[in-house]
Amino acid sequence: MFRFHMGMEILLCNRLISIQGLCVSLSCVCGPHCSELGFCVLVMGEMETHDVGVGCMKQFHIGIAGCGPAGLSIALFLHRQGHRITLVDQLEKPQPIGSGLVLQPTGLAVLASLGLEDEIRALGVQIDRMLGHAHPSGRRVLDVRYDWARPGRHGLAVHRAAIFNVLFEAVVRAGIEVVTGATVTGVREGAEQCPTLETAAGRPVGPFDLVIDALGSRSSIRQQVWPQHRMRELPFGALWASLATNGGASVSGFSTSTLEQVYARSSKMVGVLPIGQVTSSSSTYTAFFWSLKQQAFDAWQAGGLDVWKEQVLALWPETEGLLSLITNVDDLTFARYGHHTLMTPHKGRVVFIGDAAHATSPQLGQGVNMALLDAHALDRAFAVAADAEQAFKLYARSRRLHLRFYQAASHVFTPVYQSDSRLLPWLRDRFFVPATKLPFVPTLLGHTVGGTLVPPGIETA
Numbered sequence: 001m002f003r004f005h006m007g008m009e010i011l012l013c014n015r016l017i018s019i020q021g022l023c024v025s026l027s028c029v030c031g032p033h034c035s036e037l038g039f040c041v042l043v044m045g046e047m048e049t050h051d052v053g054v055g056c057m058k059q060f061h062i063g064i065a066g067c068g069p070a071g072l073s074i075a076l077f078l079h080r081q082g083h084r085i086t087l088v089d090q091l092e093k094p095q096p097i098g099s100g101l102v103l104q105p106t107g108l109a110v111l112a113s114l115g116l117e118d119e120i121r122a123l124g125v126q127i128d129r130m131l132g133h134a135h136p137s138g139r140r141v142l143d144v145r146y147d148w149a150r151p152g153r154h155g156l157a158v159h160r161a162a163i164f165n166v167l168f169e170a171v172v173r174a175g176i177e178v179v180t181g182a183t184v185t186g187v188r189e190g191a192e193q194c195p196t197l198e199t200a201a202g203r204p205v206g207p208f209d210l211v212i213d214a215l216g217s218r219s220s221i222r223q224q225v226w227p228q229h230r231m232r233e234l235p236f237g238a239l240w241a242s243l244a245t246n247g248g249a250s251v252s253g254f255s256t257s258t259l260e261q262v263y264a265r266s267s268k269m270v271g272v273l274p275i276g277q278v279t280s281s282s283s284t285y286t287a288f289f290w291s292l293k294q295q296a297f298d299a300w301q302a303g304g305l306d307v308w309k310e311q312v313l314a315l316w317p318e319t320e321g322l323l324s325l326i327t328n329v330d331d332l333t334f335a336r337y338g339h340h341t342l343m344t345p346h347k348g349r350v351v352f353i354g355d356a357a358h359a360t361s362p363q364l365g366q367g368v369n370m371a372l373l374d375a376h377a378l379d380r381a382f383a384v385a386a387d388a389e390q391a392f393k394l395y396a397r398s399r400r401l402h403l404r405f406y407q408a409a410s411h412v413f414t415p416v417y418q419s420d421s422r423l424l425p426w427l428r429d430r431f432f433v434p435a436t437k438l439p440f441v442p443t444l445l446g447h448t449v450g451g452t453l454v455p456p457g458i459e460t461a
Ligand SMILES: Cc1cc2nc3c(=O)[nH]c(=O)nc-3n(C[C@H](O)[C@H](O)[C@H](O)COP(=O)(O)OP(=O)(O)OC[C@H]3O[C@@H](n4cnc5c(N)ncnc54)[C@H](O)[C@@H]3O)c2cc1C
Pocket: 065, 066, 067, 068, 069, 070, 071, 088, 089, 090, 091, 094, 095, 098, 099, 100, 101, 102, 103, 182, 183, 184, 185, 214, 215, 216, 217, 218, 219, 220, 238, 240, 335, 336, 353, 354, 355, 356, 362, 365, 366, 367, 368, 369, 370, 371
């Protein structure tokens, strides 16, 4: 079904600003809360402002489920506004799972507004360029530079543990309450409609005035609140390793400021990303990833490391030094990807942010940045709204256009890099790099990877 949306609203200087635009979306048939494929185009710049209930919000006790980037950052924001926060996570000692990622100018701007930019910059690695080559031709088939959007612009590649540590230490410094070892199974409405978090151990946490679901893409709260909503599992995932390279011989052939990938059609992909340190005294790491179908994971495990290493070396012989650091299958973590978008990211006293509200493949590298932007938008909404219901609506509206564009773009680009298609990689290999010589295309690409092709609702570098 085709749908047309007009307009978006952003919050700026305590004013709600609506910008008229056009968003065309194609939603699938399984209901209003399912994923959708859309294209959003701003066609007019007319603006009007309305006063919103500045500073009228009372202080709440807010339960935040999930200590990922979304949960930790919204905890810091709302604690700063004077709300009482309780964070809840399943892990005994909250910690990140997985390898590296790229903080885009959008995510960096949110961390800057939390006063954490210098801390994360001290650990991460500046990334200026994304480069991809096709196998066996060796042809350059992806080449995007951040400074095509703006001079001096870059991303920051980080170990997932680095962003977690920086945010978690700030939570501890702020004295925010953290309940660990509590697997959340859903929410229950108690007296005066106050929600309580239910846990697998049967010990409820709460009651709260409001609950923020930041449980990630497989959120149990979302599954309970929106039982009809489905996440579409993507056929391809990836094996990831964080290799302690310390900038030594094993990585000497690789650029220290480039995300590099090699593809054989779209069915095979190997990538290398320098990601810096976890703490100021730790080793420096390089993230290494290999695209793998979900259904091929068991066969990969059964095949053993040597068989797999031969396949990687056939694609990209220069990775031999990095591969020598992988000595056990446990050095690799298999990440499964899914795609979903909640059309209404709130219901009653529960609001959804980060991957709980929307998730996609990491092809465009926006996930953590979207989670941070969600937290920033919800914070701004709380700052100007008269009550929680208005804040939730403002948050949803202010994120809508940016979110839909990047969900749709990820949906379109994912099969170009991860699929069994023959046509898409053929087109990619012949037309992508030549297209970057056309007027405006480099600027558009630079903004696309930086997360700013659609206004993100925060000032970026
Ligand atoms: C391999 C891989 C590479 C990626 N690369 C990038 C990239 O380059 N750039 C980018 O921006 N994004 C990337 N992403 C996406 C990014 O990691 C996610 O978008 C981001 O982590 C979402 O943050 P979140 O806080 O919403 O959820 P999560 O990071 O998933 O955090 C959820 C938290 O909730 C907790 N939790 C979950 N279930 C329960 C439960 N039932 N009870 C209690 N606690 C629970 C978890 O322990 C966790 O602490 C990548 C993702 C993967 C998998």
